[in-house]
């Protein structure tokens with residue numbers, strides 16, 4: 001059986017991201033020919049099917065995380081501005097992913113953006129965060145996701161301070177915190193004291 005694949009209807013990259021595309025397959029089996037047309041969903045839908053190096057059972061996360069932490073990291077929620085536990089945290093240390101404990105941000109790169117969410121101008125490691133286009137709420141933003149476990153973190157904007165000009169706008173509920181003077185302890189697993197309510201209707205700006 002031979003499969004002749006051909007992608008139609010990909011007019012340009014933007015339409016693929018927003019609307020998806022149609023993949024037409026022509027399958028030859030003996031004398032008969034079959035045509036399949038398969039809709040490839042837009043990038044926003046595809047992202048949910050991406051697999052991550054680390055995966056936690058849903059039930060375990062529901063037990064381990066607060067409702068706000070679960071909602072933000074697993075359901076791409078957003079905590080209300082100024083309600084998160086780390087917005088005004090000025091302690092020295094390392095901010096980690098609350099779900100998988102991967103180190104994400106250093107307190108050295110945290111700054112007061114006035115947005116009401118913890119803000120950082122750089123990552124500890126470039127590969128620790130995956131960025132994807134997010135078209136929810138009818139606006140284009142760049143979503144940030146933990147590269148290890150796929151947890152939603154927040155969004156990335158281009159209006160940050162020098163030297164990077166970047167602003168990682170991160171939910172407190174997505175973060176754990178490991179104080180510098182207790183680096184050898186496992187305090188990051190505490191869940192980061194991320195209190196505050198989560199809301200679907202809020203967007204980080």
Ligand SMILES: [Zn+2]
Pocket residue numbers: 097098099100101102146147148149150151
């Ligand atoms: Zn993670």
